[in-house]
Amino acid sequence: GAVVSQHPSRVICKSGTSVKIECRSLDFQATTMFWYRQFPKQSLMLMATSNEGSKATYEQGVEKDKFLINHASLTLSTLTVTSAHPEDSSFYICSARGVEGALVYEQYFGPGTRLTVT
């Protein structure tokens, strides 16, 4: 199956600093990437959708100036949490959808990044 990686898997940062999370599709070209957030004992909540080379589309209630998304290539998207605060502590998960030749890849998810803001 398709593989999506995320880096780092865990990060601890101090309040007020920024953190960048990378999401890569390893064996297919991701025309669309998605970023989700999951709080403890809750389901995944979609934050934003990005198509390669275009600006991300954010879900209602998600601050685009706080959560910067870049999808500059067909295999890489980044999420930067700017001026992080303790309430931003969460499990951040990316997913990618794309094509490789005649194959269509449905949304495949990365392993997630655990962000803790102290």
Place this chain on the structure above:
Amino acid sequence: DAKTTQPPSMDCAEGRAANLPCNHSTISGNEYVYWYRQIHSQGPQYIIHGLKNNETNEMASLIITEDRKSSTLILPHATLRDTAVYYCIVRVAGSNYKLTFGKGTLLTVNP
């Protein structure tokens, strides 16, 4: 997107078939049914999807009723590693492929 209803939890004995139901009575003709699962503290894993025909792959089978108002995910021989939260999701074709996750069903496979 149509709303889905799943039981909050189910148990299954190891080696037996696990049948996970999903109700999507308001589904439209152009909406697909997707199944994902999430093992604790990991990203969701794609399992299978379908429109109106039954589907089978190496992981599971998806049975969709003729009126498409409900579906069942079947894991033919459940193992302890199948313990996870299973999400049934309905997605509109061409909707930029957004998935809306509900609360899912926690399947516990017991030895």
